Amino acid sequence: MARSGAVHWLSEKVTTGVRELPTNVTWVVSQALHPSDGSTDGDGGSAGRATAGERGKLSLTGDSLESRLKRARSASEKAERAEQEALAEASHAKELADAVRRTNEQGRARVRDAKSEAAEDVRRRLEQARERADAMVESERERAQADADAVVGKVGEQFEDELDRSRARAEAAQQRAQEKIADATQRLAQARQLADEAAEAAQAAAEAARRKAEELAAGEVRRRAAPKERRAAEAKAVQKKVAGSGAQVARRLSSGxxxxxxxxxxxxxxxxxxxxxxxxxxxxxxxxxxxxxxxxxxxxxx
Missing domain, CATH: 1.10.720 (Transcription Termination Factor Rho, Rna-binding Domain; Chain A, Domain 1)
Incomplete structure (x- = not known):
């Protein structure tokens, strides 16, 4: 339970980071594309007119980045749900396997008890037969043994039927758990790929903003490019978290x-x-x- 809680906590942190990326990066892009109105006077007005033509180009990059980040967030959420379903199914399979073991132990105990009771009945009836007559001893022993065999056979048949049903349920649950695990692994790989693409897009946007700041040689534009670089670094951090979460889940599943x-x-x-x-x-x-x-x-x- 502690390990499952740790996996859930880590998956929740990764999902929260990816969920917040589109809003943060959109704010950075809007800041880079829409400077404050106070820059329209004097030389600032000329700089505003000089960058007006670039806003249309950067807006397309911002829309594409936001779309990629939304896809990455959606994929991460789906991967988390698939992970939880796989872990729940694996836990259910383990419970059924434990039930099979308990049924096996109980059945064997019942067989042993039945044998013990049957043996006691044989002994008692033999003693009674000896008291009546030595000639009746062999016949009575055979009848008692036949009764004992019938009791043991009936108990054994019931135990085998119960064990077969329990084993069939456990095998079916194990198969479902394996399918869930395979699906969760595939979804984690897709989420990691989408996170990689989102991080690359964020890095490209940051590089474009930084180059524009260098071309304009304006301190204000450089300060606007700095938050975009930080967002790109955050995107890379989310990328690593998604990859780390996928690896951790895969290690736990593969170890079992x-x-x-x-x-x-x-x-x-x-x-x-x-x-x-x-x-x-x-x-x-x-x-x-x-x-x-x-x-x-x-x-x-x-």
């Missing part, structure tokens, strides 16, 4: 997988999982190479 679970994954799923763990992959890598890379990365993360 068995060898059979990893081998049942497709090459595409292994590639996504390796990317979330920070492993560099090549298109020429086969499934065995991807499996070895994922195992090494999971051991290092542990």
């Amino acid at each position: 997988r068995t060898e059979q679970d990893l081998r049942s994954m497709t090459k595409a799923e292994l590639t996504d999982l390796a990317g979330a763990l920070g492993v560099e992959t090549r298109s020429s890598m086969n499934k065995q190479q991807l499996l070895r890379s994922v195992r090494r990365a999971a051991r290092k993360a542990a």
